[in-house]
Amino acid sequence: MAHRRRRLGLTVGVLLAGTLAASPGAAAEATDYTIDVDTSRTGAKIDDSMYGVFYEDINRAADGGLYAELVQNRSFEYDTADNRSYTPLTSWDTKGAAKVVNDGGRLNERNRNYLTLAADASVTNSGYNTGIAVRKGERYDFSVWARTDGAGRAPLTLTLHDASGELASARRVAPRGGWAKHEVSFTAKRTSATGRLTVASGGAPVALDEISLFPRDTYKGRENGLRKDLAEKIAALEPGFLRFPGGCLVNTGSHEAYEEKSGWQRARSYQWKDTIGPVEQRATNANFWGYNQSYGLGYYEYFQFAEDTGAMPLPVVPALVTGCGQNKATDDPALLKRHIQDTLDLIEFANGPVGSEWGKKRAEMGHPEPFKLTHLGVGNEENLPEEFFARFKQFRAAIEAKHPEITVVSNSGPDDSGTVFDKAWQLNRDADVAMVDEHYYNSPQWFLENNDRYDSYDRQGPKVFLGEYASQGNTFGNALSEAAFMTGIERNADVVKLASYAPLLANEDYVQWKPDMIWFDNDQSWGSANYETQKLFMRNVGDEVVPSEASGTPATSGPITGAVGLSTWATSAAYDDVRVTGADGEPLLTDDFSAGDAKWSRAAGRGTWAVEDGAYVQSDASAENTLVTAGDKGWQNYDLTVKATKKSGKEGFMVAFGVKDTGNYYWWNLGGWNNTRSAVEKGVDGAKQTLIEDSTTIETGRAYDIRVEVRGRQVTLYLDGKKWGSFTDDKAAEPFRQVVTRDKATGDLIVKVVNAQGSEARTRIDLGRGAKVAGKARVTTLAAEPGAENTKDKTPVKPVESVFRGVDDSFSYTFPAHSITFLRIKTG
Missing domain, CATH: 3.20.20.80 (Glycosidases)
Incomplete structure (x- = not known):
């Protein structure tokens, strides 16, 4: 895909791996990287509990997920305290006289609500997502707590069905007297993902609670x-x-x-x-x-x-x-x-x-x-x-x-x-x-x-x-x-x-x-x-790290370049007197908004921006990421100054620089995170990282003087004339990483290599002169385009197992582009 390097946020030039000299004594085969492993030494011990x-x-993740219960809102406890759209009958449909009750007749003090059904009334549960999922031939255990007010029985008919009809044979229970649990099981006649569970009374009123349907085949039974x-x-x-x-x-x-x-x-x-x-x-x-x-x-x-x-x-x-x-x-x-x-x-x-x-x-x-x-x-x-x-x-x-x-x-x-x-x-x-x-x-x-x-x-x-x-x-x-x-x-x-x-x-x-x-x-x-x-x-x-070193990727890194921008997040704010000057003092942009906002484009397309009383105002206090931009994407080594005033809302304001587009920029987020702190964030292909932060908060109605100085890859920030902070964004996004561990039980060396770039990595792996290793390695590889994503319909990212024959104390291996590779090598 055309933007694979940008998706990983790598600096231009980082991925152009040069050809490095082969290790001494090797053939003239060209290599891009070397990995030197000292198999005679042992590094850090790795605990069995390392990854969890x-x-x-x-x-x-629980109800409707890992917890196998198929009935949603089984005890009629949904409430507006959970979600403003909830009622005690969320996920239930009723026919006839059915009412949720919260009184002294409840099942117990911690289960406050229960349902009363009149004679010949029914209630149907729709489960989660599209409905209750069942598979042909599998068993499903139903239970309900029920109570009758009279001396006689109150028969209940239980049906599991979907729009096409019956999913299992109907079952019946006949509650009598005080609260008691009643259980039956269904065997599904066919598979469906849109099932419904209906409980219908027949001839007598009844109180119900904890209506449940569980698959018999749960994890570990x-x-x-x-x-x-x-x-x-x-x-x-x-x-x-x-x-x-x-x-x-x-x-x-x-x-x-x-x-x-x-x-x-x-x-x-x-x-x-x-x-x-x-x-x-x-x-x-x-x-x-x-x-x-x-x-x-x-x-x-x-x-x-x-x-x-x-x-x-x-x-x-x-x-x-x-x-x-x-x-x-x-x-x-x-x-x-x-x-x-x-x-x-x-x-x-x-x-x-x-x-x-x-x-x-x-x-x-x-x-x-x-x-x-x-x-x-x-x-x-x-x-x-x-x-x-x-x-x-x-x-x-x-x-x-x-x-x-x-x-x-x-x-x-x-x-x-x-x-x-x-x-x-x-x-x-x-x-x-x-x-x-x-x-x-x-x-x-x-x-x-x-x-x-x-x-x-x-x-x-x-x-x-x-x-x-x-x-x-x-x-x-x-x-x-x-x-x-x-x-x-x-x-x-x-x-x-x-x-x-x-x-x-x-x-x-x-x-x-x-x-x-x-x-x-x-x-x-x-x-x-x-x-x-x-x-x-x-x-x-593995059980222990084996010391190893890899060569790096030659990289070039130019200055921070990009336009400037203004933004808000759940806040209304006003901006005025925007000025951008080159390092030599040459004016690049001057705007006091007396002539409108023609110099600005609605990059994010959100919020309500308009010139009001000589300032540029974003007035929607609920809109998020309302970025507007001005200037040239090629600008570098410049100073940006602006006056900013919070008018209302949860946070402060954002001043952007180095703006390439809506996903690639820097912004100074003043009064962010519900006005609890401030930070400079860097956006790369829509994902953000924090470069520097402190506890600065923003007052409503106060005008702040903001100044951002960009020099090469160094940025210095001033708030009301005082230096707020500075940073240099020069860390290398190295695309070639590796680690080697040893599995003591099997004697395997596990060489783990990540090649996060768009070109294959021809690599010389040196295990040390005379290292006793088997001539082949078991290989597991994950390789796909960077944008590949597993879904319910397709899984482009999945492991591929293979065998590599050609292992020695020093050997070459080519790691595919955009790949994670594990080589398990037997040692003597």
Whole structure:
């Protein structure tokens, strides 16, 4: 494809690999790269738990996803607190007199609503996505809790059907008296993805709750289990750990809702104790991501799934400091004490003997043996590092006092750098924290530029848990950049002890966040290009790093060039007195808007721009990324000055420079992230990365003088005449990366090479004179166009297995363009 190099964000010239001299004694065969491996030495040890998975209930990852329940809103608990469009009958259609009731006759205190059906009324559930999916010949288990007010029976007819008719033979139950559970099973007569489940009363009124339909064939045959195809795709990764239940899900919401004295609250913070025990007694809750969560998939099921996949369980508990764009610290000593005790109880639930209070509850659920919990995270992406750390220390002290065997994991906020990151790391280092959880979502360019990120980390300091990372897309180009970065993670396995791509799952009809590793609808699932890449690395980790060095790609890097721009994000702002001058003082653009806005083009096509009172105003306070541009894309070495005033809205304003188009630019984002900080962001093919940031916020109604000086690849920024910061954007986006590891069990050397460029890489691989190796290697290759993306209909990114015959202590191998290649070489 024509723009393959640009898609990876590589600088012009980086991909033009020169021909390097062959190693001494080799034939005159031309090579572009060399890899020198010292097989006589051993580098960092790689733990078995190195790569794992991060699970969060986002994108309908639980209900309608990994949790195998086929009925949506099974207990009539959907509420506007979850989503403004919800009602207690969301996903249900009724005929006749049917009413949702919330009174003292309910099933239990944590399951507030139930449905009453009059005689000869019915209710039909539409499931998730297009409907309830069933497969011919498979069994489906139905259950309902029912109550009658009279002495007689209230027969119910249960049908599973779609628009073409019956999907299984109708079944019947006949409730009588108080609340009781009734169960039957269906066997599907044909396959359908658009099924419906109807419950019809016959002759007597009845109250219903917890209407459920489960496939009998769940993962590992577990009751209340997991959707088999999704669980098997996760298990196929052979994860070393499972981090759960989130993410932003953990540390946001109303922590005060823990208080019993406050009474019942519909939206509560995540509490692990809500999620165990009989499913009909578990509370439902408003999910941070805008829907309802039933907690049918709870802590017991998470621990069980970790055990079933051979993964180390790694739960994360809230620290009473919100993150994910919310900045609030709950200052309540009693509430903090309760949270800490809940965490101690969680450890007892996981590991305690059956004679203990919480170990007994685990045993009652069917697992008398401990779950072997060794690691536990406290908090997630807090933007208030000092407030978080004050609470973290109390958690750690209480846990280590009772359970010194547990590694307590801290975190460093939501970004890869910046003031929050730096402060959090300082606090973690000073307190000798064992492990710090880092999160970042950046452009492919950033991942290609930062392979050496962990080379300079303190080997004696806290270890790194890279709990969330991704390159903002699901194309193979994204996966290539992540793979290049992962070679640096493995090389630094003495520092980075755990790593997991995020998020894990996405239902294609309920997406809050992209990219995602595994996609699905109600009857199909497919792994993304990122999934295939992660699986290749996770199943071929090795036990230790073998020291190696590779030659680099000759690169040329010109000055930053591009036009200038103005933009807003969920904010109304006014701009005036725009001036661009060359380094020699020559005026390139002057605009006080007295003559209108003819010099500006609506690059993004969003927002409402107009000249008002002599200023250029974007007045739509809800529009995002409203970029307008002016000038020449060839401009370089210039100064940009502008006056900017926030009029209303959530954030501040953006001043752009080096603008090529709507996907390739730099902008100074002042008052971004809900006016919590400011940063310079670099956009490459629509994906962004942060180059420099601080805690500057913007006042409404105040005029700010902004100045940006561009010199070569160095940029200096001034706010109201004072230097705000500077940076030099000169990191090389190296497209050729490698790492070598050793599998001690098999004796294999695993040579892992990423070639993220549009030309093949002819490479000389030197294993050391006299290295005893087999003459052939097993090869696994992922190769595709950078824009290739796996979907439900096609999978252009998939591994290809082959055998390479020609291995010696020094040999040549040509790595295809846009490829990830693993060579497994037997050693003597």
